[in-house]
Amino acid sequence: MAKSYANYLKKHTEALVKDVGIEAACALTGKSKATLGRYYSNNEEHADRFMPVDAVVALEAASSYPHVTSALAEVRGITLSYDESSPNEKRGGVNSDVVALSQRFAVLMGEYNQSIEDGVISVNEAKRLLQETTALQKVLIEMKLHLEQEAD
Template sequence: MQKQLSSYLKKHSEALVKDVGIEAAAALCGKSKATLGRYYSDDPDHAERFMPIDVVAALETAARFPHVTAALADIRGITLSHDGTRSNAGAGGVNSDVVALSQRFAMLMAEYNQSIEDGKISINEAKRLLTETLAIQKVLIDMKLHLEDEAV
């Protein structure tokens, strides 16, 4: 792994631990404070040591921001969208997801119909279409989670 990439991931690992707090992070993931420190240390002895994914998941659940996930997405050129008002364990179920999906799709089609009226889609119209597309994506993620719950 490149030194620059390694340093980038270690800085975000440190930000994650500091976001949660070192004491709370150690208790939450069952690692010692020293072990957590080694995950983001730039000491040559720890250059190849990185935070395991289960530790990242545990800490990001308690953190205010998914520091390591955002760093990994950034490395791949992916943009994440954080919506603090949503919860993956929301009320409802598959039936309410289907209703929400059909409503969002109808809104997307109405927006598209209005946008294409003059034969071209402007930048602002494209942004509104993107907003509707992202709303559909959120509904689909909730639906996927509800289906996974029912499949267990």
Template sequence: MDKAASYLKKHTESLVKDVGIEPACELTGKSKATLGRYYSDHDEHADRFMPIDAVAALEAAASYPHVTAALAELNGMQLDFDERRPNSNESGGVNSDVIALSQRFAMLMAEYQQSIEDGVITVNEAKRLLKETTALQQVLIDMKLHLEEESG
């Protein structure tokens, strides 16, 4: 088995274990034995991989998109994982977005103040500022979607 196949199988196993074997069986409609074959490194299962619909179902339930991230890494790409899950603020509407926006901006300013205190922004401080900026940007995107929805 080549390194890429082995890498995908390890991440498939991580995905199944993240969700749990019993819930994974229910979500995919596959038996424990079948799921085990998808991540087995034995020669007789070297060419068996989990179908993409099963991967999608498990990644929707998992804490992290293990297989998708592995595929991206194998192709020299990197994923930007939004831990909030899409549309996590659906019910609040624009008013909730305005509150979230001001909270995120306050967090960004607090992080900036802490970072600039010594007159130098280190690499780690820049990464934290970038993370806060990205979170602020996501709130603005959510707000835009809510405004578009309310305007018709």
């Protein structure tokens, strides 16, 4: 596997574990904190370790967003879409989605403005930008779902 993809998947694995919470992730997967940490560790000794698919499924069922599945799709150039039975579906509509989209985009631009102020985006700043980008992506997925419902 290309190293860039490996790091990308490990970052999304870490986001998934943190989304669910480390204690809950341990309970859901039957894995220890140390084992879960190895799945997203960038240390050379753990470079070939990835979370098993059954653990990803268990965690994504409890998470607010399918972090690893989304990352795998992005690596392949695939766009994901939730169906109407999605447990993550929120009530509202396109109008509320537009408001949420505007708010998320404003937060992302604010983070970017702060991050680029010194001409360099640090690792922590990049992580904050990634979180905001992921939040924006969630809103877009919800908006797409609502638009698909209205088109039916």
